[in-house]
Amino acid sequence: MNTKFKQSVVYQIYPKSFQDSNGDGIGDIQGIISRLDYLAELGVDYLWLTPPYVSPQRDNGYDIADYYEIDPLYGTMADFDELLAQAHAKGLKIIMDLVVNHTSTEHEWFKQARTGKDNPYYDYYIWRDQPNNWQSKFGGTTWEYNQATNTYYLHLFDKTQADLNWENPKMRQDIYKMMRWWLTKGIDGFRLDVVNLLSKDQRFLDDTLASATADGRKFYTDGPRIHEFLHEMNREVLAQFPDALTTGEMSSTNLASCIRYTNPANEELDMVFNFHHLKVDYKDKAKWTKTPFDFAELKQLFTEWQVGMHEGGGWNALFWNNHDQPRALSRFGNDHEYRFESATMLATVLHGMQGTPYIYQGEEFATGNPDFTSIHQYRDVESLNAFEILRNANIPEAEVLDILAAKSRDNGRTPMTWDSGHANGFTSGKPWISAGRNADEVNAAADCAAAKSVFKYYQKLIQLRKEQAVIVDGDYQPLFAEHAQLFAYSRNLADEHLLVLANFYDTPMEIDLSAIEWLKGSQQVLISNAAKPLERLEGIISLQPYETYMVLG
Numbered sequence: 001m002n003t004k005f006k007q008s009v010v011y012q013i014y015p016k017s018f019q020d021s022n023g024d025g026i027g028d029i030q031g032i033i034s035r036l037d038y039l040a041e042l043g044v045d046y047l048w049l050t051p052p053y054v055s056p057q058r059d060n061g062y063d064i065a066d067y068y069e070i071d072p073l074y075g076t077m078a079d080f081d082e083l084l085a086q087a088h089a090k091g092l093k094i095i096m097d098l099v100v101n102h103t104s105t106e107h108e109w110f111k112q113a114r115t116g117k118d119n120p121y122y123d124y125y126i127w128r129d130q131p132n133n134w135q136s137k138f139g140g141t142t143w144e145y146n147q148a149t150n151t152y153y154l155h156l157f158d159k160t161q162a163d164l165n166w167e168n169p170k171m172r173q174d175i176y177k178m179m180r181w182w183l184t185k186g187i188d189g190f191r192l193d194v195v196n197l198l199s200k201d202q203r204f205l206d207d208t209l210a211s212a213t214a215d216g217r218k219f220y221t222d223g224p225r226i227h228e229f230l231h232e233m234n235r236e237v238l239a240q241f242p243d244a245l246t247t248g249e250m251s252s253t254n255l256a257s258c259i260r261y262t263n264p265a266n267e268e269l270d271m272v273f274n275f276h277h278l279k280v281d282y283k284d285k286a287k288w289t290k291t292p293f294d295f296a297e298l299k300q301l302f303t304e305w306q307v308g309m310h311e312g313g314g315w316n317a318l319f320w321n322n323h324d325q326p327r328a329l330s331r332f333g334n335d336h337e338y339r340f341e342s343a344t345m346l347a348t349v350l351h352g353m354q355g356t357p358y359i360y361q362g363e364e365f366a367t368g369n370p371d372f373t374s375i376h377q378y379r380d381v382e383s384l385n386a387f388e389i390l391r392n393a394n395i396p397e398a399e400v401l402d403i404l405a406a407k408s409r410d411n412g413r414t415p416m417t418w419d420s421g422h423a424n425g426f427t428s429g430k431p432w433i434s435a436g437r438n439a440d441e442v443n444a445a446a447d448c449a450a451a452k453s454v455f456k457y458y459q460k461l462i463q464l465r466k467e468q469a470v471i472v473d474g475d476y477q478p479l480f481a482e483h484a485q486l487f488a489y490s491r492n493l494a495d496e497h498l499l500v501l502a503n504f505y506d507t508p509m510e511i512d513l514s515a516i517e518w519l520k521g522s523q524q525v526l527i528s529n530a531a532k533p534l535e536r537l538e539g540i541i542s543l544q545p546y547e548t549y550m551v552l553g
C-alpha cells in the first residue's frame with residue numbers, strides 16, 4: 001500500500017474559478033496547465049480537481065451526466081490527457097473528484113430508468129410509491145414524482161441529482177468499471193463525494209422532525225451496508241492500483257465510523273474529511289444562521305479527532321477551506337488589518353496536526369470572503385434555494401443577505417486573483433462570478449512580492465512535513481485546553497517533541513510555558529509569523545495578535 005500520502009499535501013482546484021484560457025469567463029483545463037509551475041513552486045504533491053465531467057452544471061459538476069467525458073466547458077479529453085502528462089512531468093499527481101452517490105437526471109442511465117419500471121436501468125435508482133418526510137440537503141423534499149412510472153425517485157441533493165441504488169450489484173459493477181477506466185488512464189486517485197451516504201436504510205421510515213438534523217440523515221449517513229460497499233470497491237478497484245489515493249468526503253459522520261473507513265486493516269479508504277469543526281458557528285446545528293464561532297468547541301473537536309484517529313489507526317484529511325465553505329480567514333481570522341497574521345496562524349495550527357493537509361485555491365495568498373451584497377451576485381443552487389426559503393419565512397432581506405455573506409458556498413467559488421490586471425488575470429473576458437472586494441490588493445502576484453508573503457509561509461510548512469517525522473507520526477496532546485484565546489498542542493514521537501502555539505484572537509496575550517519540561521532542553525523554532533520571532537520559547541512569553549510558533553525539541 002502507498003503510505004507516501006502521509007507526508008503529502010493536496011491542493012484543491014475548482015476548475016471553473018481557477019484560470020480561464022479562452023476568454024469565456026469560465027476556468028478550464030488549459031488554464032490549469034498554464035499554472036502548473038505555480039503549483040509546483042508551492043510544493044504540493046497532489047492536485048484534486050472538482051468534477052470536470054459532462055454535466056448540466058446545475059450543481060457545478062456534482063451532477064454528472066457522463067462519467068467518461070470531459071465537459072466541453074472545460075475542454076476535451078485530449079486537454080485532460082495533456083494536463084495529466086504535464087502534471088506528472090512536474091512531479092504533481094492528479095486526483096479526480098468522483099460522485100457516485102447520485103448522477104444527473106441527464107445521465108443516460110436515468111433517462112432510461114424514468115421510462116418504465118421494466119427498463120433494466122429502473123433499478124439503478126431509488127424509487128418509492130409514496131414519499132416519506134426526508135428533507136433534501138438543498139431544501140425541500142427528497143422525492144420527485146415521475147409520471148411515466150407513477151413513482152417517486154430519491155434525491156438527497158437537488159432534484160436533478162438522483163440517488164443511485166447501491167443495493168443493485170449490477171449498478172455497482174458499472175461504477176467499478178468506470179473507476180478502473182480512469183485509473184488505467186493514469187490518474188492518481190479519487191476524492192469520493194459524500195461517499196458515506198451510499199447505503200440507505202431500506203425501510204425508508206419517516207424521521208421525527210424535531211431538530212435541524214432530523215431530516216432523514218440518520219437513515220442513510222454511515223448507513224447499514226456502507227462498510228461492505230467500500231470494502232467491495234477497494235477489492236474490485238483499488239487493490240489493483242495500490243498507488244492510488246482515496247479520500248472520502250464524509251457528511252455528518254462520526255469518529256468511530258471514520259476510524260473504520262481508514263484503518264488499513266479494513267481495506268476501505270486512505271483518509272476522510274469530516275466537517276464538525278466547520279459547524280462551530282452554526283446556531284442549534286442550523287447552517288443558515290449567524291453566530292460567533294465557539295472556540296472551546298473548535299479545540300475540543302480537533303482534540304477528539306486528532307487523538308481518536310491516532311489511537312484508532314485512522315487517517316484524517318485536514319482542511320479549513322473547500323468549495324463548499326466560506327473562507328476560514330474571514331470566519332476565524334481577521335481579513336482586514338491582520339490578514340497575513342491570521343492566515344498564517346490558521347495554516348500553522350492545521351499543518352502541525354496529524355493527517356494530510358489540503359489547501360484550497362487562493363488560501364495560499366489569504367483570500368477572504370467576497371462580501372457580496374446582492375442576491376444577483378450569487379450563483380450556487382443551495383444559496384439561491386436558501387434565500388427563497390428564508391425570505392418565505394419572512395426574514396428581512398438585509399438579514400438573509402447578511403447570513404448568505406457569511407455562509408454561502410459561493411464565498412469559496414470566486415475566481416482566483418492572480419494579479420491586479422483585467423479580471424485579476426483570471427480571464428480576458430467577464431468572469432462567471434465576480435471576485436470580491438480587495439481583489440486588486442489580495443492576489444498571488446502581490447503576495448509573492450511582499451516582504452510578508454503567505455505563499456512563502458505555506459511553502460515552508462509543506463516542506464516541514466517532509467522533513468519532520470514527528471509531524472507525520474507523532475501523537476497529539478492538547479495544551480492549555482481551557483484557555484479562552486490560545487490554541488496549543490504538542491506532538492510527540494519517542495523523545496522528539498513539537499509544540500504549536502497560536503494566539504487565535506486580535507488582542508495580545510501572555511502565557512507561562514514553564515510546565516513544559518522539554519522546552520528547557522535544546523529546541524528550534526521551525527516557523528513563526530512573528531515580526532521578530534523569539535529564538536527560544538521559555539517561561540512567560542507574550543504573543544501578539546494572531547502570533548504563532550512551531551517549535552521542535
Ligand SMILES: O=P(O)(O)OC[C@H]1O[C@H](O[C@H]2O[C@H](CO)[C@@H](O)[C@H](O)[C@H]2O)[C@H](O)[C@@H](O)[C@@H]1O
Pocket residue numbers: 059062063099137157193194249250251252253275323324
Ligand atoms: O454538512 P455535511 O452534512 O457534513 O456534508 C458535507 C458536505 O456535503 C455536501 O457536499 C458535496 O456533495 C454535494 C452534492 O454532490 C455537492 O454540491 C458539494 O459541492 C460536495 O462537496 C454538501 O453540499 C456540503 O454543503 C457539505 O459541506
